[in-house]
Amino acid sequence: MRNKIPWSLCVAGGVMLIVSGAAGNVGIFDMVAEIAATIPELQPYLPTIELVRHALGILASLGGNIVLIGGFLLTIEHLRLGKFLIGAGAGMGIFGLIINIAEMIYTTGFGATLNWIIAMAMTMNGGAILLTILARMMAGKSKK
16 A cells, blocks of 8 residues: 555544544635636636536535545545545645735734644644645655
8 A cells, every 4th residue: 555654644634624523615716716706708717617616615515534535545546636635625735824824924923823823733623734734745656
């Protein structure tokens, strides 16, 4: 079995997401859909954008279950799809986490952000997000 450690991290993170009742967030796609609605050239594509947004929302709402499926896909060499599902299920990748932290620093200052980071890391949901980010970063192709 390939990617044993990332799979183990996905199992732990997925179970933690299920137990904590957390689900992913695809808010960036909501924002993209709102912006696209204001651009006249994109009006013909709005139904497609809405369909993609809703499909991703459904995946994200399944949270930990999607993370578990994504972790399994890592073991059978479907890395792109596995990483995508893990990110959708957890709702946050490393890029999203960095943006979230930067936004917190900008709006509330460094002290409040540090408190948020510590609180997030100590919750089951925060730990699960960190585990899934680590799993996505560690997953790689097999050496044949």
